[in-house]
Amino acid sequence: MDEILMQIFQVGFFTALIRIATPLIFATIGELFAERAGVLNLGIEGIMLLSAMTGFSAAYFSDNLWIGILAAILTGVAAGILMGALTVTLGLSQHVSGIGMTLFCSGLAFFFYRLIFGQPSTPPNIVAFQPVAVPMLSDIPIIGQPLFNQTALVYIAYALVPMAAFILFKTPWGLSLRTVGESPHAADSAGVNVAWTRYQALMLSGALMGVAGAFLSMVQFNAFTFGVISGRGWVCVALVVFGLWSPWRSAAGALLFATIDALQLRLQASSAIDIPYQLFLMLPFVLTIIAMAAVSRNARAPAALLKPFRKEER
Amino acid sequence: MIRLRLERRESTPTWFSFALPLAAIITTLVLCSGLVVMAGANVWEAYTTLFMSALSSRFNLVETMVKASPLIFTGLAVAVAFRAKFWNIGAEGQLLAGAMAAAFIGGLSILPSWSMVPLMIISAAIAGGLWAIVPAILKTRYKVDDVVTSLLLNFIIYYAMTAILDGPWRDPISGYPDSPDILMDAEFPVLLRATRLHLGVLLSVMAAPIVWWVIRQTTLGFAIRAVGENPKASAYGGINITKVIIITALISGALAGLAGAGEVGGIHFQIMAGISPGYGYSGIVIAMLARLNPLGVIPAAIFFAIIVTGAEGMSRATGVPVFLADVIQGTSLLTMLAALLFTTHRIRIKQAHHG
Numbered sequence: 001m002d003e004i005l006m007q008i009f010q011v012g013f014f015t016a017l018i019r020i021a022t023p024l025i026f027a028t029i030g031e032l033f034a035e036r037a038g039v040l041n042l043g044i045e046g047i048m049l050l051s052a053m054t055g056f057s058a059a060y061f062s063d064n065l066w067i068g069i070l071a072a073i074l075t076g077v078a079a080g081i082l083m084g085a086l087t088v089t090l091g092l093s094q095h096v097s098g099i100g101m102t103l104f105c106s107g108l109a110f111f112f113y114r115l116i117f118g119q120p121s122t123p124p125n126i127v128a129f130q131p132v133a134v135p136m137l138s139d140i141p142i143i144g145q146p147l148f149n150q151t152a153l154v155y156i157a158y159a160l161v162p163m164a165a166f167i168l169f170k171t172p173w174g175l176s177l178r179t180v181g182e183s184p185h186a187a188d189s190a191g192v193n194v195a196w197t198r199y200q201a202l203m204l205s206g207a208l209m210g211v212a213g214a215f216l217s218m219v220q221f222n223a224f225t226f227g228v229i230s231g232r233g234w235v236c237v238a239l240v241v242f243g244l245w246s247p248w249r250s251a252a253g254a255l256l257f258a259t260i261d262a263l264q265l266r267l268q269a270s271s272a273i274d275i276p277y278q279l280f281l282m283l284p285f286v287l288t289i290i291a292m293a294a295v296s297r298n299a300r301a302p303a304a305l306l307k308p309f310r311k312e313e314r
Numbered sequence: 315m316i317r318l319r320l321e322r323r324e325s326t327p328t329w330f331s332f333a334l335p336l337a338a339i340i341t342t343l344v345l346c347s348g349l350v351v352m353a354g355a356n357v358w359e360a361y362t363t364l365f366m367s368a369l370s371s372r373f374n375l376v377e378t379m380v381k382a383s384p385l386i387f388t389g390l391a392v393a394v395a396f397r398a399k400f401w402n403i404g405a406e407g408q409l410l411a412g413a414m415a416a417a418f419i420g421g422l423s424i425l426p427s428w429s430m431v432p433l434m435i436i437s438a439a440i441a442g443g444l445w446a447i448v449p450a451i452l453k454t455r456y457k458v459d460d461v462v463t464s465l466l467l468n469f470i471i472y473y474a475m476t477a478i479l480d481g482p483w484r485d486p487i488s489g490y491p492d493s494p495d496i497l498m499d500a501e502f503p504v505l506l507r508a509t510r511l512h513l514g515v516l517l518s519v520m521a522a523p524i525v526w527w528v529i530r531q532t533t534l535g536f537a538i539r540a541v542g543e544n545p546k547a548s549a550y551g552g553i554n555i556t557k558v559i560i561i562t563a564l565i566s567g568a569l570a571g572l573a574g575a576g577e578v579g580g581i582h583f584q585i586m587a588g589i590s591p592g593y594g595y596s597g598i599v600i601a602m603l604a605r606l607n608p609l610g611v612i613p614a615a616i617f618f619a620i621i622v623t624g625a626e627g628m629s630r631a632t633g634v635p636v637f638l639a640d641v642i643q644g645t646s647l648l649t650m651l652a653a654l655l656f657t658t659h660r661i662r663i664k665q666a667h668h669g
Contacts, residue, residue, distance in 0.1 A: 040478070042461060090652055095401050096647070096651055097651060099650070103595060104648055107641035107643065110637035111638060112636070114637055115353055143362070231465075231466070234469075236471075237459075237461075237462050238462050241459065277477075278471065278476045282469070282473035285466045285467075285469045285470045292452075292457040292459075292462065293452055297456055
């Protein structure tokens with residue numbers, strides 16, 4: 001048993017944990033902004049997949065990883081605008097629009113990947129982002145390496161959580177955004193443009209989902225595969241509920257999920273336990289459902305979530 | 315200044331049931347023609363091969379119906395669930411549950427041979443229904459969002475299935491991670507000699523009017539619609555919402571499970587990881603295109619079966635990636651959803667008054 005524990009909790013384990021948590025944090029915070037403004041963005045899975053594809057392709061052809069990230073962000077913003085057109089301007093069912101967005105974006109990702117790269121026997125790859133050690137901090141024993149010898153996007157993810165909390169709770173824009181999600185008629189009376197605020201939230205949401213998707217194809221795997229997202233987007237929707245729509249709690253949920261995922265990766269690799277690896281892949285999904293069941297009864301979603309806003313109709 | 319604004323409309327003309335899906339599909343094809351052009355192909359040629367290759371020969375026609383069968387089942391599954399606003403996105407997983415149950419029963423040599431096919435069908439329906447109850451219970455008891463749970467459950471059952479196929483259920487003869495073939499007696503009867511037109515196709519076509527009848531004419535159907543349209547009022551009127559949602563989930567999952575039974579008993583005769591190329595998700599598109607009307611599910615499913623079958627031929631002939639079929643599915647869901655706006659609203663052109 002000690003041997004198994006030793007195998008699991010090496011320094012590499014924590015490095016992997018942070019790496020797994022990073023895209024989840026980006027996408028979860030993205031989903032959180034949309035939901036706080038009153039729009040459930042179920043396009044998340046497809047937006048992440050499409051951005052993973054566009055980001056990878058842009059980086060592949062430009063030889064510049066940051067151009068890849070930019071392409072992924074633009075993809076996400078465009079998807080956010082489309083989602084806004086459906087759910088805000090037309091006021092269509094957010095559930096069905098989101099599923100439609102995911103099917104649509106996934107279809108586009110497959111279509112363009114095949115169009116651009118054909119069917120190569122080995123998937124094309126890029127030189128992924130390399131870790132950048134933070135001077136001094138990375139020398140701290142034990143936590144220094146996993147926390148401060150990571151790729152640039154990981155550091156951005158660290159900053160993202162407090163920034164998101166600050167924007168939501170301390171800035172006028174954050175206040176309008178939350179009011180739009182809680183009580184759009186009150187926001188409207190106070191002179192806030194409800195539709196435009198929701199569009200802004202969806203664009204930001206899409207941009208963050210875009211970075212999350214690009215992280216997976218450009219840092220975690222350095223290639224695009226059709227299964228690059230495989231349910232991570234849906235998990236992020238669950239993490240927002242689990243986090244009770246708070247950036248800190250949601251990010252903590254992402255870390256928890258990443259811990260389980262990193263654990264299952266270790267257990268898969270470990271020779272000490274002979275269990276089919278698919279059961280380990282299944283485990284995080286099972287625990288996500290249990291976690292949602294544990295908190296959902298007391299969870300209070302933004303009051304206007306799922307409700308379209310039409311000024312003339314009350 | 316001229317402004318467009320949406321106004322509520324009182325009633326929906328009946329011809330909308332045909333016009334809206336048609337308009338949605340035409341819009342989709344126009345939008346997707348941009349992709350065909352990007353792929354360097356002739357739009358007319360690509361679309362004619364897409365639609366005609368599925369209808370070109372007797373063989374292809376039968377194959378299209380064979381493809382349509384699971385789509386009819388999953389389309390019905392989603393239509394029933396969405397009627398009650400039970401957002402079952404888990405038809406994919408419920409199909410797998412049904413397929414596994416059918417393959418398990420179909421491999422049992424202790425059963426009398428005459429009972430195998432009926433038992434496979436029944437067990438697939440039960441397995442699919444039970445798997446669909448999970449998100450329904452989570453929704454009604456724990457208030458967990460049904461979309462997310464039913465989606466996550468798809469991944470759970472998929473990994474569970476591949477784990478079993480990799481281990482105890484692996485075919486000892488081939489050594490591949492597929493289940494052993496079902497017994498000869500468990501294979502679904504073929505309706506048309508020398509084709510794959512199997513019993514499941516007939517069942518799916520028969521299921522649609524039955525589901526239509528249940529939704530339209532029975533007390534249960536009334537309760538399902540009432541819960542979907544106005545849960546508060548229906549609770550006030552004495553309907554037990556929890557019970558209705560769970561029964562809806564059972565029916566929905568059972569229908570999706572039947573799709574799995576047909577694939578195992580009539581097509582593959584075994585289980586493998588790729589047994590469903592997303593039939594459960596296509597079911598959502600089909601149900602929406604049918605405006606959740608079970609009778610409309612049949613033409614909608616046939617339409618997508620044509621596209622899925624034709625995409626291969628189109629890709630070979632013109633070089634347009636087969637994934638055009640996926641884009642068409644996603645786009646038509648969005649255009650249909652937008653078109654449905656016209657059932658409740660009309661566009662009014664307004665002259666704005668100044669001063």
